[in-house]
Every structure is written in structure tokens, then in C-alpha cells.
Amino acid sequence: MDQKKILLLGGSAQQLVAIRSAKRMGLYTVLCDYLPDNPGQYEVDKYYNTSTTDVEAIYEIAKNEQVDGVLAYASDPAALPAAIVAERLNLPTNPSESVAILGVKHLFRDFLQKNGFACPRYYTFSSNIETEELKVKIRDFAFPIIIKPTDSSGSKGVTKLTNMKGFERAITHAINYSRNKILIVEEFIERGFPDIIGGDVFVWNGKIVLYGEMSCLRDNSGRGLIPIGKKRPSGLNQLQTRRVRDELQRIVSLLDIHFGEMNIEIILDRNDNVHFLELGPRAGGNMIPLQLSDAYGVDLVKANVVAAMGIEPDLDLKEQPGCYMHYVLHCYENGVFDTIKFSPEIEPFIYRKIIYKQVGDSVEAFDGAGKALGIVFLHFDTVEQMDNFCQNKDKLVKVVLK
Known part of the structure; x- marks a missing residue:
């Protein structure tokens, strides 16, 4: 039996999990990424130093390699090229027209306004x-x-x-x-619910089968628009949760989204109207799929790979007890990385650490997700414990520069 092939668009540190998942499934992995230092190139079966946004180049690679699926895991820029190429080759995909609407903010705003969604x-x-x-x-x-x-x-x-x-x-x-x-x-939308609602949902056969809404952490250092973490449970009440989920499913249905993980950013105004900041046609960054996998007892990374191959993923949800969150490690000045100190008070709650930097690496002031130093995942028994960390995170986690 011929080995199935998957084309992965993007080989960054955050995308390694999808590459490794595909390898564990026995798939032949083909990777496109134009960055010469991407770590994914060392783990795939075949690598092309090609931009993930170059549709024609990707199409030729996908056609010549005779791939069976295309996946732009956790990548906004690559989501539309992936959909276009998959459409041309009659591979599993969501409509490229819908992916284009979701991936570009002014098209999304036009769509929301036209279809009667709350919109600033x-x-x-x-x-x-x-x-x-x-x-x-x-x-x-x-x-x-x-x-x-x-x-x-x-x-x-x-x-x-x-x-x-x-x-x-x-x-x-x-x-x-x-x-x-x-x-x-x-x-600017004045919020009723205090936090932005972020996280991911997963769609299969046009229905959302996993709702992973979470409250977003923003920093308090004058850069409060940049996400530095997500926490679950979200804090939404039953009515708010139902409104959010109804509007999410309405968009999925209107755009004829068939399958896959989607990243959400939502604001509830003072009347609990649901305002969509974004609904990204791809898995969320900052390893949100790993956090939701932990919280629901499933493997969302594998689900993304499987769905891209046209196979129904195993999403037998078993919500786990306690509170799950991730925290993005960052600093606010340029310098040279030394270490990250975690308070003994918080160490028992950390169950996974992923550090991107090594001693001596240069680091930049955090002004966007691309300048994160790493991510830690935490599991608390109570909401009070989780909130205590959020209120004291700068004391409990310290980045040390040389």
C-alpha cells in the first residue's frame, strides 16, 4: 500500500507538533518554509525552501509530490494558499473564498455587517x-x-x-x-464581560464539535493588546456562553466551513452582544491546541492532521477537572537571554515548559506573538488559584537577561 503524503506549510517551533504528529501517523511529510533556520526542515521527509504564501510554487510542489492533503497548521498567512492549492487538486479543504473572508480583516468586517452580526x-x-x-x-x-x-x-x-x-x-x-x-x-468596543474571549473551536461536517472558549490575558505594561495567555474555564455565564456558541455556529454555517480547527477572538459588549475580532481559519498560535487537548482529553494536533487528509478525527471529549491555562514568556527590553526563574510557589502547578531560547541567545522587546521566549502550561485545582497566578504573574515568573 502506498504511503500517504501530507504537505505542511510552515516549520516553525510552534508547528513542529503537527509535523511530529504526521510522522507518528506514518505519513510522508513534505514541508514548505522560506525561513532558512526553521526547525521543521530537520524532521520531515522532504523539504522545500519555499514561501508558504507563494501559491503557484506550492501548487507545483503539491502536484509533483502527489500529496493527499495540505495543512497550514497555526498559520494565518498560509491558510489561504493551502485552501487554493487543495481546491485545485480536489483535496480536502474549506472553500477558499470563505478562508479569504476569514483571513483578511476588512473582508471579514464586510461579511459581519452584511449578515447582521454585531460590528463596530x-x-x-x-x-x-x-x-x-x-x-x-x-x-x-x-x-x-x-x-x-x-x-x-x-x-x-x-x-x-x-x-x-x-x-x-x-x-x-x-x-x-x-x-x-x-x-x-x-x-473600540467597550466590553461588558471584562476579558476578551479567545481560544479555538473544532468543526467536523459543518458542525462545531468542540468549543474551546477561554479568557485572554493581556499584559499591563502599556501594551495591553498583545495576548500573553489563555485560561479555562472562561468565566462566561450560561447565557453568554450560549450566545457566543450560537454566533460561532452561524458563521461556520454561512461560510460553509466543512472541517478543521479555528481560532477565535470575541468581545461581549455591555449588552452581551457578540463582537468578532477574528475567526481565524486555522489552529490558534501559542500552542492553544495543546492546552485544549489537555483540558478535553483529546489530541487536537492529530485531529488537524487527520482532517486535512479527509478522515474523521477521534474527538471523544472528556472534559478534565480543574483549570487549565498557558502563559507566554516574554520580556520588555532587548538583550541576551540567561534564564527564567519560576517561584517555588508556582512550580507545582506547571506541567509543561517549552522554552524557545538558549543561554546567550539575543531576545527582543515583546511587541507581538513572534517575540515570545516560550510558553508554560499550568493546571490549577481552583479558579482562585488560577486568578492568584494571573494577578501575581510578574512576581512568580521572572525573565533574567545578561
């Missing part, structure tokens, strides 16, 4: 617009406002403004993280 006032503009013209276009917007790229993730390039001070700088910041150079400005 917004304006989409090109990066070469004259500043004064843009100010005229948004003169009726109420502050605070958010300026961001339409094609980035992990809160990269995002700025919140309470007035016009720093307006031009915010635009420049967004441009620096944009590939398509299309930006968006939108009114």
Missing part, C-alpha cells in the same frame, strides 16, 4: 492615503479607536488611540506588519 464602525484604507484625507473620513468616529493591518495576527501592528496624538505613528506601525498594505480603523 470601521473604515478600510490603503497605506498610501493622505493623512488629512483619512482624518476627514473618520471625523465622526468616537474615541478610542483601533488602527491595525488587515492581514496580520497575534495583535501585530495594532494600536489603540484615545485621541489623535500618535495617529501617524500608529499608521506606520500597522504598515510595518502588513503584507497587502490595506489597513483598517475601527471604533
Whole structure:
């Protein structure tokens, strides 16, 4: 019997779990990644130093290798190329048109507005617009406002403004993280529920079969838009949970999403209306699938691989007791990495540590998910224990630079 092949788009440290899962399943693994230092290249059967966003190059590779599935695991930029290539080759995929809507913020905003979802006032503009013209276009917007790229993730390039001070700088910041150079400005949504709701859901046959909504941690060092962790249970009440889940399923149905893991970012306003910040057509970053696998007693990484091959995944959910969270290790200055000190008080609750850096590596100030130093996973017996960590995390976990 011929060995089945899977094409994986992206070989970063966070994507290694998908590569290793595919290998354990006995699949022949083909990888595309243009970064010469990606660790995935050393673990696959065949490697191509090719950008995951180069549709034509990926298509030729997939066709020549005669792959049976394509997976862009935990990658926003690669999600649409994966869908386009899979469609061309008649492989398992979600509609590329739907993936495009989910993957680009202004298209998603247009979709939400057209279909009656809660949506803030917004304006989409090109990066070469004259500043004064843009100010005229948004003169009726109420502050605070958010300026961001339409094609980035992990809160990269995002700025919140309470007035016009720093307006031009915010635009420049967004441009620096944009590939398509299309930006968006939108009114800030005042939250009713205190936290942003993040996490992942998993879809099979058009139905959400796993709801993994969690509360997001944001840092308190003036960069409060960057996620630094997720915690479960989320703290939502029954009514809020039902509203979130109903709206999630409504989007999945409207866009004809067939299968796969999707990353969510949601705000509940003061009337508990569900506002979608993002619904990414791929597994969440910061190893969210591992955390949800632990919480539900399943293997979501394997489920992503299996689903990409057109096979129904085994998702026999058995929610585990206690509280699960992950915490993104980071620092706020450039320097040279030495170590990370964990307080003895918190060590018993840490059950997995993944450190990206070694002693002597250079590190950068944390202004986006790509500059994380690692991730730790914690399991608490009570919500009170988890909340205590969240309130004292800077005392309990210390990054030491040389």
C-alpha cells in the first residue's frame, strides 16, 4: 500500500507538533518554509525552501509530490494558499473564498455587517492615503479607536488611540506588519464581560464539535493588546456562553466551513452582544491546541492532521477537572537571554515548559506573538488559584537577561 503524503506549510517551533504528529501517523511529510533556520526542515521527509504564501510554487510542489492533503497548521498567512492549492487538486479543504473572508480583516468586517452580526464602525484604507484625507473620513468616529493591518495576527501592528496624538505613528506601525498594505480603523468596543474571549473551536461536517472558549490575558505594561495567555474555564455565564456558541455556529454555517480547527477572538459588549475580532481559519498560535487537548482529553494536533487528509478525527471529549491555562514568556527590553526563574510557589502547578531560547541567545522587546521566549502550561485545582497566578504573574515568573 502506498504511503500517504501530507504537505505542511510552515516549520516553525510552534508547528513542529503537527509535523511530529504526521510522522507518528506514518505519513510522508513534505514541508514548505522560506525561513532558512526553521526547525521543521530537520524532521520531515522532504523539504522545500519555499514561501508558504507563494501559491503557484506550492501548487507545483503539491502536484509533483502527489500529496493527499495540505495543512497550514497555526498559520494565518498560509491558510489561504493551502485552501487554493487543495481546491485545485480536489483535496480536502474549506472553500477558499470563505478562508479569504476569514483571513483578511476588512473582508471579514464586510461579511459581519452584511449578515447582521454585531460590528463596530470601521473604515478600510490603503497605506498610501493622505493623512488629512483619512482624518476627514473618520471625523465622526468616537474615541478610542483601533488602527491595525488587515492581514496580520497575534495583535501585530495594532494600536489603540484615545485621541489623535500618535495617529501617524500608529499608521506606520500597522504598515510595518502588513503584507497587502490595506489597513483598517475601527471604533473600540467597550466590553461588558471584562476579558476578551479567545481560544479555538473544532468543526467536523459543518458542525462545531468542540468549543474551546477561554479568557485572554493581556499584559499591563502599556501594551495591553498583545495576548500573553489563555485560561479555562472562561468565566462566561450560561447565557453568554450560549450566545457566543450560537454566533460561532452561524458563521461556520454561512461560510460553509466543512472541517478543521479555528481560532477565535470575541468581545461581549455591555449588552452581551457578540463582537468578532477574528475567526481565524486555522489552529490558534501559542500552542492553544495543546492546552485544549489537555483540558478535553483529546489530541487536537492529530485531529488537524487527520482532517486535512479527509478522515474523521477521534474527538471523544472528556472534559478534565480543574483549570487549565498557558502563559507566554516574554520580556520588555532587548538583550541576551540567561534564564527564567519560576517561584517555588508556582512550580507545582506547571506541567509543561517549552522554552524557545538558549543561554546567550539575543531576545527582543515583546511587541507581538513572534517575540515570545516560550510558553508554560499550568493546571490549577481552583479558579482562585488560577486568578492568584494571573494577578501575581510578574512576581512568580521572572525573565533574567545578561
